Amino acid sequence: MLVIKDTCVGCSVCVEKCPYDALRMEAGVAVVDMDKCTLCSACVKVCPVDAIEIEKTESKTAVDISEYSGVWILAEQRNNELLNVSLELVSEGRKLADELNEKLTAVVLGSDLSKAGKELVAQGADQVYIIEDEELLQYRTAPYTKVVAELINKCKPEIVLLGATHNGRDLGPRVSARINTGLTADCTKLEIDKERKILLQTRPAFGGNLMATIICPEHRPQMSTVRPGVMTREKADYARTGQIEYLDADINDNDLGAEVTKEGVILKFNPQFGDEDLLTKIVQIVKEAQKSINLEQADIIVSGGRGVGDPEGFSVIKELADTLNAEVGASRAVVDEGWIDKEHQVGQTGKTVKPRLYIACGISGAIQHRAGMSNSDVIIAINTDQEASIFDICDYGIVGDLHKVVPMLTKAFSDKFN
Amino acid sequence: MKIIVCIKQVPDTNEVKIDQDKGTLIREGVPSIINPEDKNGIEAAVSLKEKFGGEVIVISMGPPQAKVALKEALAMGADEAILLSDRTFAGSDTWATAYTISQAIKEIGDYDLIFCGRQAIDGDTAQVGPQIAENLNLNQLTYVSKVELLDEKVKARRELEQGYSELETKLPVLITVLESINKPRYASIKGIVDAHTTQKIKIWTADDFEVDMDKLGLDASPTQVHETFVPKHEKRGEILEGSYEDIVDNLIKKLRSENVV
Numbered sequence: 001m002l003v004i005k006d007t008c009v010g011c012s013v014c015v016e017k018c019p020y021d022a023l024r025m026e027a028g029v030a031v032v033d034m035d036k037c038t039l040c041s042a043c044v045k046v047c048p049v050d051a052i053e054i055e056k057t058e059s060k061t062a063v064d065i066s067e068y069s070g071v072w073i074l075a076e077q078r079n080n081e082l083l084n085v086s087l088e089l090v091s092e093g094r095k096l097a098d099e100l101n102e103k104l105t106a107v108v109l110g111s112d113l114s115k116a117g118k119e120l121v122a123q124g125a126d127q128v129y130i131i132e133d134e135e136l137l138q139y140r141t142a143p144y145t146k147v148v149a150e151l152i153n154k155c156k157p158e159i160v161l162l163g164a165t166h167n168g169r170d171l172g173p174r175v176s177a178r179i180n181t182g183l184t185a186d187c188t189k190l191e192i193d194k195e196r197k198i199l200l201q202t203r204p205a206f207g208g209n210l211m212a213t214i215i216c217p218e219h220r221p222q223m224s225t226v227r228p229g230v231m232t233r234e235k236a237d238y239a240r241t242g243q244i245e246y247l248d249a250d251i252n253d254n255d256l257g258a259e260v261t262k263e264g265v266i267l268k269f270n271p272q273f274g275d276e277d278l279l280t281k282i283v284q285i286v287k288e289a290q291k292s293i294n295l296e297q298a299d300i301i302v303s304g305g306r307g308v309g310d311p312e313g314f315s316v317i318k319e320l321a322d323t324l325n326a327e328v329g330a331s332r333a334v335v336d337e338g339w340i341d342k343e344h345q346v347g348q349t350g351k352t353v354k355p356r357l358y359i360a361c362g363i364s365g366a367i368q369h370r371a372g373m374s375n376s377d378v379i380i381a382i383n384t385d386q387e388a389s390i391f392d393i394c395d396y397g398i399v400g401d402l403h404k405v406v407p408m409l410t411k412a413f414s415d416k417f418n
Numbered sequence: 419m420k421i422i423v424c425i426k427q428v429p430d431t432n433e434v435k436i437d438q439d440k441g442t443l444i445r446e447g448v449p450s451i452i453n454p455e456d457k458n459g460i461e462a463a464v465s466l467k468e469k470f471g472g473e474v475i476v477i478s479m480g481p482p483q484a485k486v487a488l489k490e491a492l493a494m495g496a497d498e499a500i501l502l503s504d505r506t507f508a509g510s511d512t513w514a515t516a517y518t519i520s521q522a523i524k525e526i527g528d529y530d531l532i533f534c535g536r537q538a539i540d541g542d543t544a545q546v547g548p549q550i551a552e553n554l555n556l557n558q559l560t561y562v563s564k565v566e567l568l569d570e571k572v573k574a575r576r577e578l579e580q581g582y583s584e585l586e587t588k589l590p591v592l593i594t595v596l597e598s599i600n601k602p603r604y605a606s607i608k609g610i611v612d613a614h615t616t617q618k619i620k621i622w623t624a625d626d627f628e629v630d631m632d633k634l635g636l637d638a639s640p641t642q643v644h645e646t647f648v649p650k651h652e653k654r655g656e657i658l659e660g661s662y663e664d665i666v667d668n669l670i671k672k673l674r675s676e677n678v679v
Contacts, residue, residue, distance in 0.1 A: 001505075001508075019646075020429075034505060034508060035481035035482060035483065036481060037508065038508075038509065039508060039509035039636050039643070040643050040646055041643045041644075041645065041646060042646040045645050045646070045647075054509075054636070056636055056637055056642075057637050058637075059637055059638055059639075059640070060632035060633075060637075060638065061632060061633065061638060061640075138583075141548075141557070141558055142557065145552075165579060166560070166561050166576075166577065166578055166579060167578075169544045169545075169560070170548060170558070170560045170561075172545070172548075173512065173516075173543075173544070173545035173546075173547075173548035173549045173552075174548045174549070174551065174552045174558065176513065176545070176549065176640075177513065177516060177548070177549035177552035177553055178552055180513070180640070181513075181640050182511060182513060182639070182640030182641035183512070183513075183545060183641070184641060185542065185543040185544060185545060186542060186543075200644060204542070204649070205540070205541060205542075205646065206429075206431055206434065206540055209431060209434050209648070210646050210647070210648060210649075211646065211647050211648070211649045212643050212644075212645070212646045213643070213644040213645045213646070214641050214642070214643060214644060215641070215642055215644045216640050216641050216642075217642065218640070219640035229677075229679075230677075231677075232677045280557055280559065280585045280586065280587040281585065281586040281587065282583055282584070282585060283573070283583075283584035283585065283586055284583065284584050285578070285581065285582075285583040285584075286581045286582055286583070286584075287580055287581035288580065288581045288582070300679075324679065356678060357673070357678050357679065377678070378673070378676070378678050379653065380669070386657075391655065391657065392653075392655065393653050393655075394653060394655060395653055395654045395655070395656065396654070396656055396657075396658055396669055396672065397655065397656065397657040397658065398657075398658055398665055398669070399657060400662060400665070404662055405662055405665070405666065408662055408663070408666045409666055409669075409670075412666050412667070412670050413670070413679065
């Protein structure tokens with residue numbers, strides 16, 4: 001429950017800060033509407049006289065957290081090749097493990113992972129658990145959950161990180177529910193609170209309008225997913241040494257449960273999957289480039305305005321967008337001209353976007369456009385007119401001809417990615 | 419066939435603006451809506467019912483005003499609506515939310531399909547669906563953009579980052595759907611009138627279905643909000659100088675060092 005103590009001085013700061021409109025002033029003091037309050041704690045932090053408290057009793061399902069130690073990365077492969085996000089997480093996990101003075105373990109499931117094991121060690125893992133089985137080559141919820149949850153229950157890691165890919169976001173919640181612990185999705189920052197020895201997990205909330213730092217104080221492991229590209233991957237060091245262990249998973253068998261045959265090392269899994277209730281059958285997997293436009297969810301947007309000159313001028317914008325795996329945006333002016341479809345429009349009467357990177361090409365930066373994109377993390381503006389108001393809200397500005405600069409950027413980025 | 423749809427009433431976060439001077443959210447005029455992808459879940463359920471017969475039950479957890487969302491779901495063609503609303507549910511994280519909803523679904527019983535939206539726009543976690551599936555010991559299909567029923571089997575298209583997979587599994591199953599799966603219908607006039615005149619919305623408190631009080635709400639939630647803050651977008655406004663080659667070079671270095679690309 002949210003409690004407002006009688007030390008409230010009626011300054012109403014909390015009323016303004018409440019994202020859920022749950023607080024109001026009554027007779028000179030703050031009053032909470034518990035039907036609206038989500039206990040997000042935004043008000044607690046801002047109260048200048050510490051008059052707001054969230055009352056909470058200790059969880060009845062809490063575990064003995066002292067039994068848990070070590071940082072784990074659940075690495076993900078496609079055709080036995082590790083995803084970048086997994087290597088980024090190993091670098092991040094390395095830092096966390098060093099701060100805690102604990103071991104960093106990478107766990108990977110697939111069918112032929114000797115190369116992946118070496119890569120994970122080179123990237124910073126002290127130990128790699130490899131679970132190989134033909135059934136584990138393609139991700140499926142049930143066998144992956146089974147193997148991962150049992151491993152966690154046996155080995156009791158303190159922190160478990162996984163990529164916020166479609167598969168990671170399918171597996172993470174399933175595992176967290178099975179082992180009864182918390183999971184924080186799409187973290188953008190992970191830190192250790194040295195005093196309490198807990199993981200501070202910061203993530204965007206409320207459609208990116210708020211950032212929230214989440215903790216999991218009484219349950220273990222502390223689990224987070226992290227989006228690809230958020231953490232920095234350090235240079236791999238192939239001279240590093242680490243321990244690589246092969247754990248046996250006998251997925252096809254009807255035997256029950258996992259078996260611990262040697263102390264500390266799990267040698268045999270026999271998860272209970274008969275073909276009968278098995279599982280989901282994978283009929284086929286089709287690779288294709290994404291076609292649909294999803295500006296709101298886009299990580300990177302390359303937008304064109306009147307400065308592109310004509311409909312054909314958008315080709316340079318599209319090429320840069322393709323290279324960056326980005327979406328194409330546009331100002332109202334060019335949509336009204338019919339140079340590009342309305343679904344690309346960013347702004348007051350178009351879409352509101354908050355990508356990690358917004359590249360505005362030949363856009364002057366009218367208020368109506370800015371209203372839709374000014375919350376982007378990093379904004380790059382390219383315009384021939386150095387007085388253009390887009391430069392007022394950009395991080396980096398280039399005064400110049402987009403038809404020259406944009407193709408150079410495309411080339412520079414494609415060199416980088418190849 | 420009995421189909422359950424889990425929905426959430428959310429503030430339309432696309433309508434939220436930030437007061438840059440004060441660093442606060444401007445809430446005025448922000449409407450409450452059915453989470454967009456949950457609407458796709460309702461549409462998927464209602465169109466399956468139209469084809470194969472059966473009933474659609476929508477379920478939501480939230481404060482009393484979430485009834486508005488359930489009314490809209492009824493007007494779209496759902497047959498029954500249940501709102502889980504109790505002070506003891508307040509402050510639930512995804513784990514406790516999934517527990518509470520799963521217990522209510524057990525109480526409903528005999529379901530063939532459960533639909534959820536992939537994620538809610540106010541939290542973007544995509545966790546409650548899979549956590550419900552786990553609690554009910556069901557198969558789950560997430561990120562689904564196409565679904566077909568063949569006898570006791572479900573065939574679904576699951577979107578991947580690049581491409582998709584086609585999956586087949588048996589009923590019962592929990593499916594989380596993407597916006598691309600269908601176009602939710604508008605509520606019909608008759609549907610709206612019916613939804614308002616009949617008492618089809620049941621309110622369930624913690625006394626109305628079997629729950630372990632130790633697994634409810636804030637106290638039972640493994641995760642807690644430590645703090646929240648409005649992200650700052652301080653713009654550097656740095657105009658890059660030099661030849662185009664220098665500028666591009668410089669820009670890429672900066673973006674790389676800040677880990678933007």
